[in-house]
Amino acid sequence: MGSYILKRLLAAIPVILGITVIVFLIMSLIPGDPATAILGSYATPENVEKLNRDLGLDKPLVQQYFIWLGNMLQGDFGRSFSLNRPVLDEVLERFGATLVLAGTSLVICSILGIIAGVVSAARQYGVADKAITFIVLIGISIPSFFLGMMMILLFAVNLRWLPVSGMYAIYGGGDLPDLIRHLLMPATALAVVATGVIARLSRSAMLEVLRQDFIRTARAKGVTERNVIWRHALKAAMVSIIPVIGVQAGFVLSGAVYIETVFQWPGVGRMLVTAILTRDILLVQGGVVIVAACYVLFNLAVDVAQSLLDPRVTT
Helix, strand or coil: CHHHHHHHHHHHHHHHHHHHHHHHHHHHHCCCCHHHHHHHHHCCHHHHHHHHHHHCCCCCHHHHHHHHHHHHHCCCCCEECCCCEEHHHHHHHHHHHHHHHHHHHHHHHHHHHHHHHHHHHHCCCCHHHHHHHHHHHHHHHCCHHHHHHHHHHHHHHHCCCCCCCCCCCCCCCCCHHHHHHHHHHHHHHHHHHHHHHHHHHHHHHHHHHHCCHHHHHHHHCCCCHHHHHHHHHHHHHHHHHHHHHHHHHHHHHHHHHHHHHHCCCCCHHHHHHHHHHCCCHHHHHHHHHHHHHHHHHHHHHHHHHHHHHCHHHHC
16 A cells, blocks of 8 residues: 555656646746736836846746746745735635635535435436436536526525625624535535536446446345445445546636635635736746645545555555
């Protein structure tokens, strides 16, 4: 197991390096001069030239990348120009809010998706199967940001059951019930599409397992159908379901950008949108790299969990 984890860690290094190259190139290809965007009304030719020199933007692109990468490997992600504070401090301060939102959404979509997939497979071609398939197709087809706006109109504006935006109430609140009330709509909107994907693939995995010989043997021995489904079949199907959950974790993290903007959630996604609009290059690069690294590490954890369920994965 130790050698397998080490191999996966080593394999993650070129992935993260590739991400840094892509992020750096994309930011460098955005039209406009970052120094002009940062200076605004003070963007005289002399000031622009001085700021480009201070930021190292007057150097060749390859040299700029290696300077940025070298500083980042030493823990220096640079300084945000729009916020006038270290990039790492700003990202870490907001990352907790993103983890709360994305983590809650991932738990919701994993539980609901697996339950829906198992029930659908156990009642193949029945009323429950058709109803779940229909609901899943609708859920997959609705963009999360559009669903979020519709939920705001219904539950916040018309019914006034839930708060419109933010993570806590501006006045009062600040406790767990207040957080749950603010979290309910964005977490649900973010989880809907991932729930549908997990449900469909869980159904396929369960149907494949239910056709295997050990399931027929368990039924022949008199094991109750509930135990056959939830104890034997689901345990075997989890080997195929867990990697799907890992992939959906990336979708949830990326989707948090839209949802945090819609619901004004104070996380990394909202920060990245603001940083892109203000051309805060170092803040965008640092935020994307940190989020991508966390996603790679989460997939490593998923691979380890899969190997624990099926030791053949490590061979």
